[in-house]
Amino acid sequence: ITDNMVAGEVVPPADVVLSARYAYAHRVRPKEAAPVVCYCHSPLRFAWSMTEDYRGRWAPGGLKARAFDLLAGVTRASDQRAARRVVSYLTSSEYVAQQVRAFYHRNVEVIGVPIDTDKFVPSRSDPDDYFLLVGRLLEPYKQVGIAVEAFRRLGRRLLIAGDGPAMDELRRVAPPNVELLGYQTDDALVELMQDCQAAIFPSRDDFGLVPLEVMACGRPVIAYGQGGALHTVVEGRTGTFIDEQTPEAIVGAVEAFDPSTYDTRAIRE
Numbered sequence: 059i060t061d062n063m064v065a066g067e068v069v070p071p072a073d074v075v076l077s078a079r080y081a082y083a084h085r086v087r088p089k090e091a092a093p094v095v096c097y098c099h100s101p102l103r104f105a106w107s108m109t110e111d112y113r114g115r116w117a118p119g120g121l122k123a124r125a126f127d128l129l130a131g132v133t134r135a136s137d138q139r140a141a142r143r144v145v146s147y148l149t150s151s152e153y154v155a156q157q158v159r160a161f162y163h164r165n166v167e168v169i170g171v172p173i174d175t176d177k178f179v180p181s182r183s184d185p186d187d188y189f190l191l192v193g194r195l196l197e198p199y200k201q202v203g204i205a206v207e208a209f210r211r212l213g214r215r216l217l218i219a220g221d222g223p224a225m226d227e228l229r230r231v232a233p234p235n236v237e238l239l240g241y242q243t244d245d246a247l248v249e250l251m252q253d254c255q256a257a258i259f260p261s262r263d264d265f266g267l268v269p270l271e272v273m274a275c276g277r278p279v280i281a282y283g284q285g286g287a288l289h290t291v292v293e294g295r296t297g298t299f300i301d302e303q304t305p306e307a308i309v310g311a312v313e314a315f316d317p318s319t320y321d322t323r324a325i326r327e
Contacts, residue, residue: 059086059155076203077144078123080264085140093145094207097169100154101161107132111198112208134147151265151286168169173270179245180276181252188215189280189312190254192268193261197220201260201282201303209309217276219250255317259287260303266290276306276322282300297324 059077072092077083078300080099104112109130111235117126141162143148149155150171158166189209191199195218202224209216210233218228219242227240242250253256262285267286269279275298281287283299291297298315300307 059083068186080176084090084144085136086321089141090320095146095148096145097148097150098154098158098166099150101157102133104138104160105130105137107157114220115198126327130247134161151291154264171265171267171270175274175326177246178251178274179272180326181249183253185255185277186253187314187316188217188254189256189258190217190219190272191258191260192219192242192272193248193259193290195220195224195228197224197227199261203231204303204305204306205258205260206232206236208305208312211305211309212312213314217250219247246270250273251277256280256297256315258307258308260300261285262303263287267317273297273325278315278317280308282313294319320322 059075059080060305061083063083070161071089075088075092075094076084077086077094078097078098081102084094084096098152101107108293113123113126117123138161141164144164147158147162147164147166148169149158149166150169152168155166155168158164188226191205192201193202195202197203202218205216206228213235214219215238216236218236219239219299221241225240232238251272252275254277256278257268257280259266259269259279259281262282265286269291270283272279279287279291280296281291282303283301288299291299293299298311300311
């Protein structure tokens with residue numbers, strides 16, 4: 059059972075119901091009281107972990123902000139009631155597991171997302187002189203704009219692989235040293251990851267596949283030190299962290315970056 063099924067579809071009789079959710083799927087009430095096992099991608103972000111971010115975007119100030127806070131509070135209360143009906147919680151990362159424990163007061167088992175380490179492999183050649191950002195072009199969640207601004211100041215080459223609603227605006231503001239490549243196939247992504255100096259990962263993701271795929275290719279990651287990346291990137295061994303989601307933080311990290319201090323085989327391990 060996924061989030062887009064809950065509102066409009068009836069759950070047939072079952073021995074066990076598995077719900078996969080980042081929003082409402084754990085609220086399902088199966089027939090005959092079948093136990094619900096929930097694979098939680100994230101507790102509902104606007105009500106829990108990113109309330110201030112969403113309020114600033116959707117309801118900046120005044121009555122709208124107060125109404126938003128009321129909605130978030132009501133949602134949190136109903137979310138906790140629904141969480142009590144779940145028999146067992148699973149999730150992809152320790153970062154989300156901490157949220158499940160804190161918000162729902164439930165135990166949770168972490169089952170990490172697999173990476174195809176036969177596909178994502180190191181290159182036999184030296185890396186090229188560019189940095190890489192991979193992901194959906196969503197602002198402000200993915201924080202692509204701060205990377206674009208950072209590399210404007212740096213004058214270094216940045217390749218951005220991915221598509222999304224922010225593409226047109228990013229193309230408008232990107233300097234010549236920042237190239238927006240659009241959607242890329244898996245094979246093309248592997249080559250981009252293999253040949254980059256390092257990957258830039260400025261977002262706070264619940265898990266974050268990209269850092270692990272890049273590291274499987276033997277390349278380091280410059281990541282925001284929050285979210286799933288904090289549990290997968292090893293400081294000084296497989297990459298480094300920025301403390302703030304700002305252009306200045308990325309500029310400082312890139313200027314301090316020394317590729318000779320990283321070992322491809324150690325990163326892949």
